[in-house]
Amino acid sequence: MNSKVINTNTKLKVRVKKMExxxxxxxxxxxSPNACYxxxxxxxxxxxxxxxxxxxxxxxxxxxxxYCKERRETMQExxxxxxxxxxxxxxxxxxxxxxxxxxxxxxxxxLETPESKYMALLRFVNAYQKCxxxxxxxxxxxLKEIGWTPTDIMATYLDGRFGDRLFPLSPDVxxxxxxxxxxxxxxxxxxxxxxxxxxxxxSMYHQFWWIDFMYLFVKYEDRTFLTTQHKxxxxxxxxxxxxxKLEQGAAKHEDAEVGTDLPDFxxxxxxxxxxxxxxxxxxxxxxxxxxxxxxxxxxxHVVDEQHGYGAALCFNALLKGPEYYNKETTVREVCFYRFxxxxxxxxxxESWRCSPTELPEDFVRKAYRSFxxxxxxxxxx
Numbered sequence: 001m002n003s004k005v006i007n008t009n010t011k012l013k014v015r016v017k018k019m020e021x022x023x024x025x026x027x028x029x030x031x032s033p034n035a036c037y038x039x040x041x042x043x044x045x046x047x048x049x050x051x052x053x054x055x056x057x058x059x060x061x062x063x064x065x066x067y068c069k070e071r072r073e074t075m076q077e078x079x080x081x082x083x084x085x086x087x088x089x090x091x092x093x094x095x096x097x098x099x100x101x102x103x104x105x106x107x108x109x110x111l112e113t114p115e116s117k118y119m120a121l122l123r124f125v126n127a128y129q130k131c132x133x134x135x136x137x138x139x140x141x142x143l144k145e146i147g148w149t150p151t152d153i154m155a156t157y158l159d160g161r162f163g164d165r166l167f168p169l170s171p172d173v174x175x176x177x178x179x180x181x182x183x184x185x186x187x188x189x190x191x192x193x194x195x196x197x198x199x200x201x202x203s204m205y206h207q208f209w210w211i212d213f214m215y216l217f218v219k220y221e222d223r224t225f226l227t228t229q230h231k232x233x234x235x236x237x238x239x240x241x242x243x244x245k246l247e248q249g250a251a252k253h254e255d256a257e258v259g260t261d262l263p264d265f266x267x268x269x270x271x272x273x274x275x276x277x278x279x280x281x282x283x284x285x286x287x288x289x290x291x292x293x294x295x296x297x298x299x300x301h302v303v304d305e306q307h308g309y310g311a312a313l314c315f316n317a318l319l320k321g322p323e324y325y326n327k328e329t330t331v332r333e334v335c336f337y338r339f340x341x342x343x344x345x346x347x348x349x350e351s352w353r354c355s356p357t358e359l360p361e362d363f364v365r366k367a368y369r370s371f372x373x374x375x376x377x378x379x380x381x
Contacts, residue, residue, distance in 0.1 A: 037090075040093065040131075043089075047132060075111075087123055087127040114199055122168075125139045136169060150177035153173060154181075162206060162293045205293060216246075245341060252308070253308050263365060263368040270330050271375045273328065273374065275325055279320065295320065297317075297318050299314040309359050311356075312337070313331065314346065315331045336353070
C-alpha cells in the first residue's frame with residue numbers, strides 16, 4: 001500500500017480518536033451530575049408552581065438519559081440506592097419524563113436484595129414528597145403498578161425502623177398495605193419465617209413494634225394473638241401491656257377553643273439545627289424521638305397522651321453519635337396532630353394531622369416554646 005495512503009489513514013484515525021475524546025469530555029462536562037441535578041431542581045420548582053414544562057422536559061431529556069445510564073451501571077453493583085445520603089429530584093419526574101418512566105419501569109426485577117428494593121421505594125416516595133410536595137400516600141401507587149408489593153411496603157417500614165435508613169415512610173402507606181395483604185401482616189406478628197424479607201434478621205424489637213402497629217395504629221380487631229399463651233415470657237408480657245392499653249381506651253379528645261393569637265411557626269422553616277445543642281435540649285426537655293431505635297434522629301415530639309395531642313419538629317436525618325456533635329441539619333416541617341393511641345413516628349401520618357387551631361392554645365404555645373429551645377431561638381422570640 002502506498003505510504004501516503006497509510007499516513008493519511010493514520011492521521012484520520014488519530015483525528016477521529018481525538019474527536020471522540022473531545023466529545024466524551026464535552027458530554028461529561030455538559031451532562032455532569034451537578035448540571036442534571038440543578039436543572040431538575042428548577043424543573044420541579046416550576047411544576048410545583050403550576051407552570052407548563054413541556055418544553056423544559058424536552059431540553060432535559062439528554063441529561064436524564066445520561067443520568068439513567070450511570071444509575072444502571074451502579075445498579076449492577078447494588079450501590080445506587082444505598083450509598084447516597086440525599087434524594088434525587090430526577091426520580092420525581094416519572095410521570096412526565098419518558099426516560100425516567102422507562103428507567104423505573106425496568107428497575108424492580110434488577111434489584112437482587114430485599115434491602116435494595118426497600119431503599120429504592122424510600123428514595124422514590126421521598127423524592128416526590130421533597131421535590132413536588134406530593135405525599136407518600138399518593139406517589140406509592142406508581143411503585144405498586146411497576147412491581148412493588150404490599151409485603152415490600154411492610155418490610156420496608158420495619159427494616160427502616162431498626163437500622164441506618166435516612167428516609168421515613170408514611171405509616172398510612174403501611175396501613176394500606178396491611179389491608180391489602182392481611183395474611184402477611186398477621187404472620188409478621190410471629191418471629192419465625194421472615195428470613196427472605198430481612199437479610200440481617202427479624203428481631204424481637206421488630207416483632208414487638210409490629211404488634212404495636214397492628215393493634216394501636218391499624219386497629220386490628222382480632223385479639224387472639226394477644227391472648228395466646230406464647231412460649232416467650234417477654235412476648236406474653238408485651239401482649240398483656242397492649243391488651244391493657246386497649247382496655248383503658250383511646251385518648252380522651254376534647255374540643256378546643258380556636259386560638260386568636262397563636263405563635264408564628266413559619267420561623268422554623270429551613271432553620272439550621274446543630275446536633276450537640278439539639279440533642280442536649282431535647283434530653284433536657286424529655287422530648288420523644290420519632291424513632292428511638294435507628295442510627296439517626298429525624299424528629300422530636302411534644303405529646304399529651306391523655307388528650308391525644310401532638311406536635312412534631314421534623315428535620316433532615318442527623319446521626320446521633322457524640323462524634324457528630326458539630327454536624328448541622330435543617331428543619332423540614334412543623335406539624336400538629338391528634339391520635340387515639342400514641343406511637344412515635346418520624347413521618348407523622350396524614351390521617352393524624354390537623355391545624356394548630358384545632359388544639360388547645362396552651363398546648364400550641366408549649367410546643368412553640370419547646371421548638372424554640374431546640375432551634376436555639378428562645379432569645380429571639
